[in-house]
Amino acid sequence: MTSRRLLLGSLAAGLLTVAGLAAAAQELPPLATLPPVPVPADNPMTPEKVELGRQLFWDGRLSGNGAMACSVCHLPELGWGTATPISFGYPGTEHWRNSQTILNSAYYNKLFWEGSVTSLEAQAPAAAGGGVAGNGDGSMMEMRLRFVPEYVEAFREVFGTDWPKISQAWQAIGAYQRTLVTDPEQVPFDRYLAGDETALSEGALRGRDLFEGQAGCIACHNGALASDQRYYALGVPAAPQFDDDSLFQITLRWELYQKGVPEAVYRAGDDDLGLFHVTKRPEDKGRFRTPSLRELRWTEPYMHNGVFATLEEVVAFYNGGGGAGNTVLSPLDLDDRQQADLVAFLEALSMDEPLLQDPPELPQTQTWAEFPDEQN
Incomplete structure (x- = not known):
């Protein structure tokens, strides 16, 4: 049995002493400064590609109604999320999960709360085409780009193609998102690791000892990302919207149904089932990926459904041993x-x-009347 499994099992059973926790923590990846962003070989980054991705990230053409850009649910001034418990839904719908910050998303090996995609290039179309998110059709979104002369020129420069392709748009957005990362020189803990002993307050230093000792946070929040990228069921309370609002209830049932859960589960479903939607294994119900702890100060509310508004509430939840x-x-x-x-x-x-x-x-989009050569 690995040290990680031993640690988690002992935590769950309440058997690990403070000394034992400290010893076990030494076997886990320590908290560290983030390394350079990993870049996939099939989507190398260039300044031109990043700039194209930046424009596309803010462009509502990549959605169903032409107005639901990526930035609608990932606003910089709101921690690159929405700052609401549940993300904004496509007009006429409601969403069903908290909009995760995209800060440092380049470091995850799987995206979304249940890890349903494995790259930023796959995450972008899943969001843009999601029924309660962007609700866009790939061929329609691609055609919109082809009616923008500046985009035609930019795609030709970046990708060497005569016309924009929607798959290339996702590559450009992925390249842009890889620039949205923590600057270690601006992070007190990273400055402390670099040798600045004044970077952390006395309270934060005591908190670090708790994090790696009695509180056991390091068991799941380890490494440079402060996440083991695994999946756990913590008994997070259900979002009250699912009880109070009929449109949220419709979204929940629709998500359960379209993700292919068995009918008995769909009929009785009253909460997000997390990893179960990917694996269909009963033991995975309610499991969600460990989020990074970086940039928590700017990315409230917390958990997959935004049920906790403050870090104080999160810590109190863990201090109480989780939920049902x-x-x-x-x-x-x-x-x-x-x-x-x-x-x-x-x-x-x-x-x-x-x-x-x-x-x-x-x-700007160019109208058909402005394409004289195409009309002959």
Whole structure:
């Protein structure tokens, strides 16, 4: 049995002492500064491709109604999310999950809360074409791009093709997203790792000891990303919207149905089933990927359904041992000061200021009347 499995099993059973936790934590990848962004061989980055991706990220043409750009659900001033418990839905619908920040998404090996895609290039079309997200049709979105002379020229320069292809649009957006990463020089914890002993407050230093010791956070939140990228059922409370709002209920049932769950599960479904939607294994119900702890200060609310508005609420949830259906956590018995210290350390994993960007100026669509050669 691996040290990780031993640690998680002991945590769930409440058997691990503080000393044992510290020893086991030494076998886990330590928290570290993020390395250079990994770039796939089949989508190399160039400044021109990144700039094209930046424009497309803000361009509503890549959606069903021409207005639901990627940026609608990933706004820089809202932590590159929506700052609402549940993401914005396509007009006439509601969404069903919290809009995850795309900051540092380049480091994940799987995207979305249940890890249903394995690259940024696959994530973009899944969101743009999702029925309660972008609701776009690939061929229609591609044709819209072909009616924009500036895009025709840019795609030709970047990809060497005569006309924009929708698959290339996703590559450009992926390249752009790989630039949206934490700057370690702006992060107190990274400055501390680099030798600045004044970068962390006394409370944050105590919080780090708790993180790696009594609280056991390091068991799942380890490595440079502060995530093991695995999936756990913590008993996170269901989103109240599923009880209070009929449109949210319709979305939930539709998502359960279209993701192919058995009829008995669909009929009785009253919550997001997480990883089960990918694997269809009963033991995976309610499991969600461990999110990165980087940039938490700017990316509230928290959890897959945004049910916790503050880090204090998150820490209190873990301190209490999770919720109904939890298979991992046990009570931590931290007092108020210890919980505050843990929050201080979590905030020290974020940049001093949020990463902001102004939207680009988008090119105009050319009407059919402006294509004289095509009319003859």
